Amino acid sequence: MLKLKNYIKKHKIKTTVFVVILAFYIFCLPKQLFKEPTATVITSSNHELLGAKIAEDGQWRFPHNDSIPEKFKTCIIQFEDEYFYNHPGFNPISIFKALSANLKSGSVKRGGSTLTQQVIRLSRKGQKRTYFEKIKELVLATRLELRDSKETILAHYSSNAPFGGNVVGLDAASWRYFNRNANELSWAESATLAVLPNAPSLIYPGKNQERLLKKRNRLLLKLLKNSIIDTLTFELSIAENLPKKPYPLPQIAPHLLQRISKYYKGTRIQTTIDNNLQKQVNYIVKSHYNQLKQNEIHNAAVLILNVNTRQVLAYVGNTPTDKLHENHVDIINKPRSTGSILKPFLYASMLDSGDLLPNTLVTDVPTQFGNYTPENYDKTYDGAVPASRALSRSLNVPSVRLLQEFGLDRFYHYLKQLKLKDLKYNANHYGLSLVLGGAESNLWDLCKSYAALSSTLNHFSENSSEYFSNEFCEPTFLASETIDFGKKTTEKTLFDAASIYLTYESLKEVNRPESDESWEFFDGSKQIAWKTGTSFGFRDAWAIGTTKDYVVGVWVGNADGEGRPGLVGVQTAAPILFDVFDLLPSSEWFSKPFDEMQQVSICKQSGHRASQHCNDIEEKYIQISGLKTKPCPYHVLIHVDKNENFQVNSSCEDVSNIKHKSWFVLPPLMAYYYKTKNPFYKPLPKFRADCLSENSVSIEFIYPKASNTIFLPKDFDGETNELILKIAHSKPESTVFWYVDETFVASTKDIHELGIKPKSGKHMITVLDEFGNEAKRKFEISN
The missing domain is CATH 1.10.3810.10 (Biosynthetic peptidoglycan transglycosylase-like)
Structure with a gap:
């Protein structure tokens, strides 16, 4: 060491030159040799x-x-x-x-x-x-x-x-x-x-x-x-041949590549995509596209999620259409009108809050809310229908009435907790149409939400009836990411497990398209909770389904928003959904979350908790929050004669001859439509002529609707057609007197319908029965 120090002192210049050269040599090589931009490359879960x-x-x-x-x-x-x-x-x-x-x-x-x-x-x-x-x-x-x-x-x-x-x-x-x-x-x-x-x-x-x-x-x-x-x-x-010309690079998931390149440009990303499944789904989408384009429907998207890992297994952002029809657009994350696809969330919200039981009868009659008049897809009405069936049949009127009953702001609060990013405005902006497609969402968020519900059920069953705090998390398409579901907790994240399970039980009963209509009769068929949706103007068709392990979401339509006849969820999106589910392994059905449920007596006819007057009772498991719902309001105790032909009371019959009987009675307007779909519905017997009636009377308008503007067409002779007035009376045998603008027109008995030809302008109809009961309705005639 001493010799080295002496040498450095004697040869300072040489030492300095050596140190400079050595430093130059050490630092002459750039840390990063190559800085040219690179391609963005994505591979499947197994590096394909x-x-x-x-x-x-x-x-x-x-x-x-x-x-x-x-x-x-x-x-x-x-x-x-x-x-x-x-x-x-x-x-x-x-x-x-x-x-x-x-x-x-x-x-x-x-x-x-x-x-x-x-x-x-x-x-x-x-x-x-x-x-x-x-x-x-x-x-x-x-x-x-x-x-x-x-x-x-x-x-x-x-x-x-x-x-x-x-x-x-x-x-x-x-x-x-x-x-x-x-x-x-x-x-x-x-x-x-x-x-x-x-x-x-x-x-x-x-x-x-x-x-x-x-x-x-x-x-x-x-x-x-x-x-x-x-x-x-x-x-x-x-003996092997040389390559003749370059091959195009694989484009198995082009829209996922497009999405990844925005955030991970120039890198190699291993995704969660199952390569074989992706190719098969591509083929299914292509096959259906070849049929759909005959009706000028050019775009579709499919997303498959693994419920348990929240990984994306297949990502088809669009059909193999051409540039003219926007094949480059990734539909999966684009906002589209939701149609009926949000209805299950309303049903689950009402179950969760205890405002509804699974099969409670809900009203299905012509309804008007101000200027908003919802209609069922087939333009018919059931009068009253079990809530679960209203969901599985995707009836619009019961859904809107339930939303009004539940509260628009309450439902909006539930939706916001689902983190639907396209729900950008306040609840009043959407109004009651929120549940029928008045809002927009995207396939990614909707599939994410269904996966969260399914995962909540799975975790509840697998973890001693506990929930996870981060259940409603974002899915991932990156193989390097592992979803953190948060901490275990006894508190529900959003919906309780029972409400989710009962919602899925209803969605499992949705009628499948065409060849799958009798699916429940085949032992090997898959049990799938699924829902379709169709937006106003036939612009968007949806189908989303879930099993215990997978969520599949399908959107069909035109990227430019053009509507087409026949662009309906059950006809266009659902067939793709079930073709995709056929590729996936079968799953057992969800386990029933008994710890969030209680067995109670249910009135079989009304779906309410059984009252003392219900005579057809079954034991059913309901969500615990449903215990606060009221007992059946539709069964009443009436008094009839020995033959049960007439109602009687002590004013006309000896008490020893009076029979006491439970009777299923719906309000007049509900009953009017209910009996057309339920031929065994029996209206209340009439009071015998010699008896004094004790029953209250109810009158409800069937047509016209409140504050309705009506156009009366002309026939081939140039004559203006009549306006047909209709009411429902709880005692149809009563005589009803009709007044138009306080002028008596006519009276009716048994069948309460009346044809009139009012002049243009605003009018008031008044109906008065023989007992003094009255009902009024305003309407306007337009030329």
């Missing part, structure tokens, strides 16, 4: 290529890959640098031979560069090939050898070597020329790619095939002589 987006400079240059196939590694070393593992970055013998040959010829005829030097030359793109540049490359090559391993240097070379045209790097070349992964190449294919960087212009469709073939076969012969391959392998290899 799904697609790639070309780099910004127009080159097919895949991101750096540390993994080099053994065949290519052997070929490139044998062809370019046989002593690669033995030299320090340059080969003096090769340099001397190259220098001698070039001096004799007076031009550059031979190169003596090692693979390490070629890596340096590739990184110093654009430099002239001079002797001074060669010295720089040599210095940098030795520095690279000191910094990186031999395998890393080979990886640099294979990822950045030119392979002809705009193809850079082994990975891109393997797909462009042989349409498969580099580690799947044969010896002949590996040898072909090994000789290409030496003369990348050799590959061009239809040109230079003979020269390329000779170079490849010479390398294969060298492999044979060095006992790297045997004779049979050599003969089979030289």
Whole structure:
């Protein structure tokens, strides 16, 4: 140490020069050798290529890959640098031979560069090939050898070597020329790619095939002589054909690639996509598109989620349509009118809050809310229908009436907790049409929500009746991400497990399309909770279904919003949904969450908790919150004669002859429509003529609707058609007197319908029965 100090003191200049040179040598090599933009590459869950987006400079240059196939590694070393593992970055013998040959010829005829030097030359793109540049490359090559391993240097070379045209790097070349992964190449294919960087212009469709073939076969012969391959392998290899022209890169999930490239440009991303499933779904979408386009329906999207991991298994953002019909648009995250697809959330919300039981009768009659008049799809009414059946049949009027009863703001609060990002306005902006498609959402958010509900049920059953705090999380298409469902808790996240289960029980009964209509009679059929939706104007068709393990979402329509006749969820989206479910493994049905349920007596006819007058009772499990619902209001105790033909009371019949009977009675307007669908519905018996009635009387208008503006058409003779007035009376045998604008018109008995021809303008109808009961209705006649 003392001698070194003395030497430094005596030779300060030499020491300084040495230190400067050493520092220059240490820091002469850039930390990042290659800074050129790279392609965005996505792979499946098992590393199969799904697609790639070309780099910004127009080159097919895949991101750096540390993994080099053994065949290519052997070929490139044998062809370019046989002593690669033995030299320090340059080969003096090769340099001397190259220098001698070039001096004799007076031009550059031979190169003596090692693979390490070629890596340096590739990184110093654009430099002239001079002797001074060669010295720089040599210095940098030795520095690279000191910094990186031999395998890393080979990886640099294979990822950045030119392979002809705009193809850079082994990975891109393997797909462009042989349409498969580099580690799947044969010896002949590996040898072909090994000789290409030496003369990348050799590959061009239809040109230079003979020269390329000779170079490849010479390398294969060298492999044979060095006992790297045997004779049979050599003969089979030289018999292989050369690539004629570049292949297009796979585009198995182009819209997912488009989405990923926005956030992970120029990187290689392993996704959660199941490659085989993605290809099969692509085929299904293409098949249905070929049928749908006959009706000028050009776009569709499909998303498949794994409920348990919340991973995306398949992502089809659009059909293989053309540019004119916007095939580049990724529909999955685009806002579209929801149609009826939000109805299950209203049903679950009302179950969860205890405002409804699964089969409670709900009203289905013509209804008007101000200027808003919802209608069922088939324009008919049931009068009263079980809530679960109203959901499975997707009836509009009961849904809107339930929403009004439940409260628009309350339902909106539930939807906001689902994190539907396209729900941008306040509740009043959407109004009661919120549940029928007045709002917008997207396939991603809707599938995410259904997956969260299914996962809530699964976790509740698997974790001793506990919930997870982060159940309503974002799904992922990145294999590197693992979903964190949060902490276990006894508190529900949004809906309790019983409400979700009962909602799914209803959705399981939705009628399937065409050939699947009798699905419940086949033991092997899959139990799926599913729902369709159709937006106003036939612009959007939805179908979303879930099993214990999978959620499948389908949207069908036109990206530009053009509506088409027949663009209905059950006809266009549902067939795709079930074709996709046929690809997925069968799942057991959800376990019943008994800890959130209680068995109670239910009135079979009304679906309410049984009252003392209900005579047809069944024991059912309901959600615990449903215990606060009121008992059945539709069963009343009446008094009839011995033959049960008339109602009687003590004013006309001896008490000993009076029978007490429970009777199912609906309000007049509900009963009017209910009896058309339920022929066994029996209205209350009339009071015997000699009895004094004790019953209250109810009158309800069927038509016209409140504050309605009516246009009366003319017939072929030019005569204006009549306006038919209708009411429902709880005692239809009563005489009803009709007044229009306080002028008596007529009276009716039994059938309370009346035809009139009012003049244009506003009018008031008044009906008065023989007991003095009255009802009024305003309407307007327009020319």
